[in-house]
Amino acid sequence: MIAQxxxxxxxxxRGDTWNTITNExxxxxxxxxxxxxxxxxxxxxxxxxLPKQANPMFIGKIRSIASFIDDQLKSQxxxxxSREKYxxxxxxxxxxxxxxxxDRASDISNLLVQEIKELPDQSGFAFKHTYSKTLRGGDGKNNTFAIKRCEDKLICPIRAVEKYVQWxxxxxxxxxxxxxxxxxxxNGIVLEDAVTYSAIYERLKYYLQILGIDEGETPHSLRAGCAVTLAISKENTAKDIMSHIGWSSLKMANYYSRASQLKDACNVAGELAKRDIEDAAEIYAEFGSTENLSNAFGSGQ
Incomplete structure (x- = not known):
């Protein structure tokens, strides 16, 4: 808040200094x-x-929600x-x-169709954020990243976006x-207004609760889950992860990913699309959090 x-x-x-003598x-x-x-x-x-961090949400829960939605679309x-299907x-x-x-939920909600480009080989989309929480002030900055198709169609974001737009x-x-x-x-009229954070929050909680898998996640948990998954991957450097997610500092990247060291990388988007990211939740549960561990010397007060 102070930085903003x-x-x-x-x-x-007003510049970037403060004169304690003249109070200017x-x-x-x-x-x-x-x-x-x-x-x-x-x-x-x-x-x-200690600062409270969002509980990471991993691909397993995305898969559960996707399966539930697919079942709803088929069975009903x-x-x-039309409103419910939309x-x-x-x-x-x-x-x-x-x-x-x-991404942040607020940044996704502000995403414009014009900011989405198709990669030359049709392997995915390129996104160019020009306005977000960290891209304000009109100084020409942007955050450009790519998302590739997944082999697993159930969790593939590209296929989901295409299906949504086509319908x-x-x-x-x-x-x-x-x-x-x-x-x-x-009454079923799609407005010109962007979906709000509160609507995203309510919808996410609805799916988690109806599936019985709610562990206190919020929309920000998706951002945290992505960061942890990328940090666990063997192919990514801190620079690659910062570029993909849009962080400007290594401190912020390490804070979200819960990692002190990230290894050499080649392709962040391609790594996310692989099937082996399924084990990120298990690895995090075993090594990434101390909340579920018992005290070494009794309960303590």
Whole structure:
């Protein structure tokens, strides 16, 4: 939040320094702010308060949700309304795409159709984010990444997006420009507005709860799950992962991936599309978290 405030003041012409004598410049850079944050961090450390991270959601749960949605589309093909079918197809494409992109739910919701390009060999899509949580201010920055087709059609995000767009077109929804994922009204009208974070949250929790696999995940858990999966893979470097997910610092990449060291890489998108990412959840459960371990010397207080 402090970094965002600092950038806002800088855009308004307040520079990137603060003069303690004249009380002029960018107040977000005041030594008082820095000292306060340092004191809070020290106090939290002494109290053994650790930052709460999103519980990673791995490909196994994506598979479960995809299977459930496919069953709903098939078993209720005669009774399901167009609104319900649109919602199911949209949800399936959105969740798969968010996991394989490692994106924030808010960034996925702001994704424009015009920002999606097909790779030359039709092996997947290239995405170019020009507006997101970290791409604000109009300074020309962008986050470009690729997502490839998976051999397993059930979890393939490219196939899900294509299916969603094709059915929407047949239903009369124009998805040639504007937001890719949109809200739908109670009477079945697809709006021009982007799907909201609250709608994504509610839909994700609905699937997890109805399947009995809810362990406190949120939409951000998809981003965390992608980061951990990439870090566990043998083919990825920190630079590759940062580029794919859109992080600008190694500290942030290590924080999300729970990894202190990442090995050499070749192709992040291709690695995500392989079948062997299925074991990421098991590896994380065994080595990536200490929450389920018992205390070494009794319960303790």
């Amino acid at each position: 405030l600092a950038k806002i003041f800088k855009i308004r012409g 410049g960018n107040p977000a850079y005041s030594p008082l702010i820095k000292d306060y944050i340092t004191a809070v961090k020290e106090e939290q450390a002494k109290a053994r308060v 093909s005669g009774s399901i309304t 919602t199911l197809l949209r949800d399936q494409a959105l969740f798969k795409l968010q996991f394989f992109a490692g 929407s077109s047949k239903w009369g929804v124009n998805l040639t420009n504007g937001y890719l994922f949109r809200l739908v009204s109670e």
